[in-house]
Amino acid sequence: MRESELHVADVPQSAGTGAVPAPARIDELVAAAHARGIEDRTGTVADYIPVLAEADPESFGLCVADVDGGLHEIGDSRIRFSIQSISKAFVYALLCEEIGHAEVRETVGVDNTGLAFNSVVAIELNDGHPMNPMVNAGALATTALVPGATPEAQWDRIRDGLSRFAGRPLELDDDVYRSETATNQRNRAIAQLLESYGRIRRDPAGVVDVYTRQCSLLVDAHDLAIMGATLADGGVNPLTGEQVVSAAVCRDTLAVLAASGLYERSGEWLFEIGLPGKSGVAGGLVTVAPGKAGIAAYAPRLDAAGNSVRGQVATAYLSRALGLNIFASDSHYLRKDQP
Ligand code: GLU
Numbered sequence: 001m002r003e004s005e006l007h008v009a010d011v012p013q014s015a016g017t018g019a020v021p022a023p024a025r026i027d028e029l030v031a032a033a034h035a036r037g038i039e040d041r042t043g044t045v046a047d048y049i050p051v052l053a054e055a056d057p058e059s060f061g062l063c064v065a066d067v068d069g070g071l072h073e074i075g076d077s078r079i080r081f082s083i084q085s086i087s088k089a090f091v092y093a094l095l096c097e098e099i100g101h102a103e104v105r106e107t108v109g110v111d112n113t114g115l116a117f118n119s120v121v122a123i124e125l126n127d128g129h130p131m132n133p134m135v136n137a138g139a140l141a142t143t144a145l146v147p148g149a150t151p152e153a154q155w156d157r158i159r160d161g162l163s164r165f166a167g168r169p170l171e172l173d174d175d176v177y178r179s180e181t182a183t184n185q186r187n188r189a190i191a192q193l194l195e196s197y198g199r200i201r202r203d204p205a206g207v208v209d210v211y212t213r214q215c216s217l218l219v220d221a222h223d224l225a226i227m228g229a230t231l232a233d234g235g236v237n238p239l240t241g242e243q244v245v246s247a248a249v250c251r252d253t254l255a256v257l258a259a260s261g262l263y264e265r266s267g268e269w270l271f272e273i274g275l276p277g278k279s280g281v282a283g284g285l286v287t288v289a290p291g292k293a294g295i296a297a298y299a300p301r302l303d304a305a306g307n308s309v310r311g312q313v314a315t316a317y318l319s320r321a322l323g324l325n326i327f328a329s330d331s332h333y334l335r336k337d338q339p
Helices: 023-038 050-054 086-099 101-107 121-125 136-145 151-166 174-183 185-196 204-215 221-232 247-260 263-273 309-321 332-336
Strands: 061-066 071-075 277-279 284-289 293-298
Touching: 023 061, 023 071, 023 309, 050 174, 061 221, 071 221, 086 101, 086 136, 086 151, 086 204, 086 221, 086 247, 086 277, 086 284, 101 136, 101 247, 121 185, 136 185, 136 204, 151 204, 151 221, 174 204, 185 204, 221 247, 221 284, 221 293, 247 263, 263 277, 263 309, 284 309, 293 309
Parallel strands: none
Antiparallel strands: 061 071, 061 293, 277 284, 284 293
16 A cells, blocks of 8 residues: 555654654554544455455454563454464464475575465466465465374464464364365365475365465454564564574564565555565454564455555554654764764
């Protein structure tokens, strides 16, 4: 979305190099971000997975989780929804932890395809390489590499890993799982295509099933903010204190999110908001301010690429007002001359 569509042209950009404001001020800014987001009624609720069309288009929750464990939430931050594509970021982090930086890069890739998340053409254009773990091809290739002798064992590992990011046991939404299983012919085709290129070395049907389950895990904005704060804090969950993944894995994951977390609008998002993030078609959006906080929004109306509109508006405001944009700096040279 453009700056004018994000309604932030009037918000001064604080440098991303300073500390975050005091907790009471963050509460005020979260409320202001929510007030801006709620004004926006553009976008449409996803319906290509039939059950997602039943979401209330007016739902809007927002939560900031600081790396010191502080939570700032407003609105529908405890409404649960399916995590969808946002699971890709966390399964990727778990896989990096298991098999390492070099191998994941080789087999899954790190570059943006510039094409839709469920593109088959992108696979063909790249000689069968999935290109990056945030599109369905790369996510299926990632899930296929998760250790486990059976799909059931892989699923247990994924659910357990994502639950450790959230700091509570996450559950499957059976309706979403069944609705997506009945309509995911395209993902099945992608998995078979990847198998034909030797990029998936397991039964593709089992891989799609585990992937569909990971997408059907239920979270709320407060969970996602904690999951994001874990990536912001070197892999340590700020509520449980558990080291879920290493700091090096967080760095790798956030680099991939910066390049490809918001579908084919990732460049535009980075240009306006300046932070790694990941969205999902149920309306979730998680953003990570390294060393500072996780920000999460839930609002089911999406832009044409599949990103929550209100989520983007609220996050753009917070990035500016809280001083989170990783590309925004103040001049040290000019500051040192000040009395
Ligand atoms: N489960 C969805 C799919 O594979 C996820 C899509 C998304 O959130 O981008 O189509």
